Amino acid sequence: VWDHLIQDFDSTKSNYGVVADNIHKININFGQTLGAAADWLHINAIDYDPFSQHIMLSVPTFNEIWIVDRGNTTSGELKWRWGNPMAYDRGDSSNTKLGFQHHTHWLDLALDSDNADYGKVGVFNNRVQGDTSEYSTVHTLIPFYDEYENEYAVDAASGTFLPADFDWSFSSPDPNTIYSNIVSSFQRLDNGNSLICSGKSGDTREYTQEGELVWYYKTPLLNQAGMASPVSQGTVLNPFQNLTFRAHRYPADFPAFDGIDFVAGAPIELDPTPIASCLVCDLALELDSISYDSSSANISIIANGSYDLNSIEWINLSDSSVIPYQNELDFTTTQSGDFLITVTDIMGCTTSLVVSVIIDSVDSPSPLAVGLYPNPTTGILNLVLNASSGNALVSIYNMQGQTVFTSNNSNSPNALRFDLGHLNNGAYTIVIQTSTGVATSRILIQK
Structure with a gap:
């Protein structure tokens, strides 16, 4: 100047x-x-x-x-x-x-x-x-x-x-x-x-x-x-x-x-009030693992894309009852059945997942425990087996008893993923056979 x-x-x-x-x-x-x-x-x-x-x-x-x-x-x-x-x-x-x-x-x-x-x-x-x-x-x-x-x-x-x-x-x-x-x-x-x-x-x-x-x-x-x-x-x-x-x-x-991975953090303000209409909610649930001890199966869920979780609720769909004292992503059950988990994060995003848990009733040193999700599904079906299950033969039957899908997963991991998008809407029976037992459940395809 x-x-x-x-x-x-x-x-x-x-x-x-x-x-x-x-x-x-x-x-x-x-x-x-x-x-x-x-x-x-x-x-x-x-x-x-x-x-x-x-x-x-x-x-x-x-x-x-x-x-x-x-x-x-x-x-x-x-x-x-x-x-x-x-x-x-x-x-x-x-x-x-x-x-x-x-x-x-x-x-x-x-x-x-x-x-x-x-x-x-x-x-x-x-x-x-x-x-x-x-x-x-x-x-x-x-x-x-x-x-x-x-x-x-x-x-x-x-x-x-x-x-x-x-x-x-x-x-x-x-x-x-x-x-x-x-x-x-x-x-x-x-x-x-x-x-x-x-x-x-x-x-x-x-x-x-x-x-x-x-x-x-x-x-x-x-x-x-x-x-x-x-x-x-x-x-x-x-x-x-x-x-x-x-x-x-x-x-x-x-x-x-460039070269920086961004992960959304929590809100700056204390005690935030969620405004759902302003949020881009990418909260999603998936079954991470299932294990079986001498009397019960333990299911572990992962919440992806979420902020800190604010509430977790498990419901037994057999009678629509809220399962008391279950407020974690891990859940333990002694019975087979369909279980609904609903989570809400601190930003107000809410999502749910139905996990079908199948416990083989045949007496075995290493009983078979299977979790499958989502059920109902639009086409993609995920199966998670307990670690001791070994190879799995998966068969799906329509209501007329006809085989519509098979998969023989030798040397496969414990997490399996199937694309059933070619099947028509409706109810099907899925049978999972392993060296430790046989598990049967009903699945529903809704596209």
Whole structure:
């Protein structure tokens, strides 16, 4: 900055000149300081465009966006400025467009290069000029840049940098829901929606192109003495207590994510209330193993894709009774039958699985225990045998007693998977024969 100053106060200085005739220079006598003279510009955002080799800066004390050359023949020169022509004596307060703005940037994050907004400038306008109401706005704008001349267009009549106005503007249809006189951010998403963070109140929202609210989220962190501590959902925090600088959505193919496996974690807030309509539930159950001791079979279930589980319920489908004291993924039974397990995780996702347990009643040193699921099935049937069962011959019969499927799994693992999608809907009998016994059960195909 010190290499590009202009002033019209002291004619004895080398940087003396007419401010309005030097629009690519910075008037050292303009702007305001925030608490200390050294914080004259308070630059609060920076972005880089590798195509033009330009750097974008947000200068809130000037109510301006600056673009500075970096890698061309005019390196270091202020190439474009926008938001407040008063800063270079080319207008008055009626021409001011920005007010202590934040998050000035080229729209490229999360946008495909063929997106209509790609390469435009986005900005969160914290303090709307000429209006005493407390609200903020977000905007896009299009600088007129000549890449061959490496210059930005200036209006010939006014001597101000183009464009004359914003390309697009948005304010909340609900007063004060988008407002922050400090920090904050705005991001255009690839689907055309807008992600807006009002930082002072820790409020992040997504709006459609038509201005409809998609969702909103309050940062559930209480800032105290430089530390942020989670609070319970629904806790009302005062402004600045959950101060949030920005909110970004990063695409799945963002380069920094290469080689990183993401596993969804638990909610930040304490005691969250599940909102099922907002969740993508991929909770799924599968039978992991079945074992048999001298008197009972133990079934072990795995819950995939879940957060921490909130509730587990087992039901004996022979009489629809809830099995008491069974609130784990492992279940022990001394009888054959169909058992329904239903689980709900802390995000409100719920799923169920019916496991058919077959215990061979023939007296044997190593009785056969089999678990099969899902039952009913849409086509895929999984069998899990206890470890001592050995090879298995699986036969399936229709209600006329005809054999419709066989599989002789010699040297097979204890977990088997069959595709029965070619069979018609209906009830079938499955017979599993091993060296330790024979197990028979009924299965239902419902496609």
